[in-house]
Amino acid sequence: LAKTTQPISMDSYEGQEVNITCSHNNIATNDYITWYQQFPSQGPRFIIQGYKTKVTNEVASLFIPADRKSSTLSLPRVSLSDTAVYYCLVKRRAAGNKLTFGGGTRVLVKP
Amino acid sequence: EAGVAQSPRYKIIEKRQSVAFWCNPISGHATLYWYQQILGQGPKLLIQFQNNGVVDDSQLPKDRFSAERLKGVDSTLKIQPAKLEDSAVYLCASSSIAGGHNEQFFGPGTRLTVL
Numbered sequence: 001l002a003k004t005t006q007p008i009s010m011d012s013y014e015g016q017e018v019n020i021t022c023s024h025n026n027i028a029t030n031d032y033i034t035w036y037q038q039f040p041s042q043g044p045r046f047i048i049q050g051y052k053t054k055v056t057n058e059v060a061s062l063f064i065p066a067d068r069k070s071s072t073l074s075l076p077r078v079s080l081s082d083t084a085v086y087y088c089l090v091k092r093r094a095a096g097n098k099l100t101f102g103g104g105t106r107v108l109v110k111p
Numbered sequence: 112e113a114g115v116a117q118s119p120r121y122k123i124i125e126k127r128q129s130v131a132f133w134c135n136p137i138s139g140h141a142t143l144y145w146y147q148q149i150l151g152q153g154p155k156l157l158i159q160f161q162n163n164g165v166v167d168d169s170q171l172p173k174d175r176f177s178a179e180r181l182k183g184v185d186s187t188l189k190i191q192p193a194k195l196e197d198s199a200v201y202l203c204a205s206s207s208i209a210g211g212h213n214e215q216f217f218g219p220g221t222r223l224t225v226l
Binding site for chain 2: 034041042043044045046049087091095096097098099100101102103104
């Protein structure tokens with residue numbers, strides 16, 4: 001089981017960049033790193049996924065070093081509406097793309 | 112495109128009663144998941160279906176929980192009898208195996224309170 005470790009919580013201010021680092025030391029060769037976002041009273045929502053190096057979409061960037069034992073989710077210029085829980089997950093391709101959620105990182109964006 | 116639908120949104124029952132939740136996945140999604148999310152924790156996978164077959168139910172408490180997806184489309188999750196510790200949000204998700212990120216799309220969940 002590819003366990004992930006990430007900060008329990010982070011505070012930030014509007015307009016700042018938020019970086020959340022996640023460690024996944026026993027990631028397997030065929031596993032992908034994927035991040036989900038969850039607002040209160042809603043189900044999680046997919047943000048971004050990557051295998052190595054850097055991935056960028058309209059919402060975030062994901063940085064993955066060569067050894068793939070960690071990854072960093074970067075949220076540029078956050079707003080109050082980015083206050084949510086962010087989950088780092090390792091998607092196990094060998095297990096039918098199974099996702100195992102940890103506790104996530106609670107990000108609070110302040111005005 | 113319509114999202115994952117779940118009903119009811121809220122349910123309050125007394126312990127030892129029975130309860131059922133319904134989920135309608137995104138059209139065409141072959142894989143359907145049920146998760147349990149206890150307050151303050153991440154979702155925990157209870158069962159995963161591929162079409163109408165069970166792929167993984169290793170964390171489903173089978174003495175009281177059951178789930179079915181008879182026609183490979185919508186699904187029901189049942190708890191009988193309920194315990195106090197079953198109080199949680201029950202999330203349904205679906206995904207397509209047709210390429211892309213195989214991301215899971217989650218419904219809004221059903222919040223169950225067991226008194």
